[in-house]
Amino acid sequence: MSTFLTDRDVRTTPEGIVWEPSQRWVRGRKGDLTVVDSRRPVLVWEPGQAVPLYAFPREDVRADLLRLAKNPPTGTHSDSQIFYDLEADGVLLENAAWTFPADDLSGHIAFEWFGRSGRGLDHWYEEEEEIFIHPRDPHKRVDALPSSRHVQVEIAGTVVADTHRPVLLFETGLPVRYYIPREDVRLDLFTHTTHASGCPYKGTAEYWSWQGDDDVPPNPAWSYAAPMPAVAAVEGLIAFYNEAVDIVVDGERLERPVTPFNKALFR
The missing domain is CATH 2.170.150.40 (Domain of unknown function (DUF427))
Structure with missing residues (x-):
């Protein structure tokens, strides 16, 4: 046995x-x-x-x-x-x-x-x-779940994303990330940048920066064009740093979290 x-x-x-x-x-x-x-x-x-x-x-x-x-x-x-x-x-x-x-x-x-x-x-x-980047932590879980929640993203009072069909990404130790279909994002208000990052759980991300003059850090929005199979549901969708923008979920404005990303975003 x-x-x-x-x-x-x-x-x-x-x-x-x-x-x-x-x-x-x-x-x-x-x-x-x-x-x-x-x-x-x-x-x-x-x-x-x-x-x-x-x-x-x-x-x-x-x-x-x-x-x-x-x-x-x-x-x-x-x-x-x-x-x-x-x-x-x-x-x-x-x-x-x-x-x-x-x-x-x-x-x-x-x-x-x-x-x-x-x-x-x-x-x-x-x-x-x-x-890529480092081994995947066996004690860490990453789940990408389609949802019907109403998610809005605001920057300096402007609604830059509004959807009822987000994918919510739950990653151990981090706030929920809300991935939004491109058709529901005002990408005309952003500029695609050359910045890229890699994640062993999700893949390689491309980024966009806000075009306005407001105090918004660069590259607050990102997307995975070819995500890892475990999070395939976020393919091509746009996410925003909760730390840098205002996110409203089902009418409730979320508090901006403090995470390890704050130091890089607001340096």
């Missing part, structure tokens, strides 16, 4: 690092070169970081491509933490990999993700699906 765990095997080290084993097959590549290939990765949450990274047993890593870092970071890491430069395809990537100052994770190596920091490995796969 098989025995199944009913609770996740989450562990915390004395250093405050949280980690848990993963059963996913994970590969990391630099270009066409496979640097990591593991069926026994662990997810690691470093102190002060909201999103996880993968760490891998050393034997699942192309250790022959690693060199002790010539210029390791200073001032924020333990002396027992080792950083490595990665030499791949004739390119040297500084501080692309590191170990953790925790006995529980000795023998494991983590890698920087290009999509997260602009350096490191640039292609990651869970099973046969490519993932």
Whole structure:
């Protein structure tokens, strides 16, 4: 008879690092070169970081491509933490990999993700699906639900969106996002920008900025042209930062939330 765990095997080290084993097959590549290939990765949450990274047993890593870092970071890491430069395809990537100052994770190596920091490995796969920015948190849920609620979006007193057919996106730890059909949005009041962002749960977003002179941060509206399959219902719809605009749902004006996005929006 098989025995199944009913609770996740989450562990915390004395250093405050949280980690848990993963059963996913994970590969990391630099270009066409496979640097990591593991069926026994662990997810690691470093102190002060909201999103996880993968760490891998050393034997699942192309250790022959690693060199002790010539210029390791200073001032924020333990002396027992080792950083490595990665030499791949004739390119040297500084501080692309590191170990953790925790006995529980000795023998494991983590890698920087290009999509997260602009350096490191640039292609990651869970099973046969490519993932972006950072691993998806198994404790986080994202649901996109069609609705018949009446949603209006206002900027400086102007109604810029009005719909009875939104898709509500519920994401753990964030306010509800209201995705609105383009036909119900005054896109003529906005300018499409070159800004883009990536999300491991939703995909790559394009953005629009408000044309008015009001104190509205840039890029308050976005859309996913080709979202991840799990949130396919938001394809092509427009959403707005609740933090930057006024949203009225079924006649009730929502309070503007304070989230991690506020700092980037109003810097």
